Amino acid sequence: MKNILILNGPNLNLLGIRQIEIYGEHSLEEVIMQLREKFDGVKITHYQSNHEGDLIDQLHKYGFTYDGIVLNAGAYSHTSIAIADAVKSIETPVLELHISDILRREKFRNHSYLTEVCVHHIMGKGVDGYNLAVEYLLNISN
Numbered sequence: 001m002k003n004i005l006i007l008n009g010p011n012l013n014l015l016g017i018r019q020i021e022i023y024g025e026h027s028l029e030e031v032i033m034q035l036r037e038k039f040d041g042v043k044i045t046h047y048q049s050n051h052e053g054d055l056i057d058q059l060h061k062y063g064f065t066y067d068g069i070v071l072n073a074g075a076y077s078h079t080s081i082a083i084a085d086a087v088k089s090i091e092t093p094v095l096e097l098h099i100s101d102i103l104r105r106e107k108f109r110n111h112s113y114l115t116e117v118c119v120h121h122i123m124g125k126g127v128d129g130y131n132l133a134v135e136y137l138l139n140i141s142n
Contacts, residue, residue, distance in 0.1 A: 001043055002141060003066040004134055005092075006032060007058055008048040009074035015099075015127070022100050023127075031127045039134055052076055056086045063090025068137030070130060072097040077112040084113040093140060095133045098123035 008028060011018060016027035026034075032046045045066075047058045055073065062069060063086075071094050076083055087094045096114040101124030103110055115121050120136055122129045 010050040059086040067141040069094045070133040093119040096121035
């Protein structure tokens with residue numbers, strides 16, 4: 001059985017109620033439930049935190065044993081060298097995910113410290129990006 005971690009950063013606990021025009025109407029719980037239904041033969045572990053150190057701890061915890069990590073670090077993508085360093089320090093492939101297209105948003109969102117340290121990135125696909133991310137990680141881990 002494949003193991004995939006879905007790791008979500010700050011404010012993603014507010015999916016479905018926060019800026020619906022950007023992030024959509026589905027809650028994070030709905031997204032995770034849908035992933036678990038679609039990828040029935042895959043163990044999907046989910047963790048969300050608004051705290052940078054918690055995200056780093058999860059990367060360290062799962063980054064040597066899981067088959068892939070989908071990382072939506074939210075605003076930390078644009079600010080956290082520490083999270084980028086954690087991604088570089090682990091063996092598990094990490095895919096950077098953004099629900100919105102960060103290149104079409106505010107200028108400060110255009111740069112991500114994670115892009116160069118992740119195996120791939122997906123952005124602007126809404127919450128469907130989570131499905132694409134899991135599929136990508138499963139394909140490269142075969």
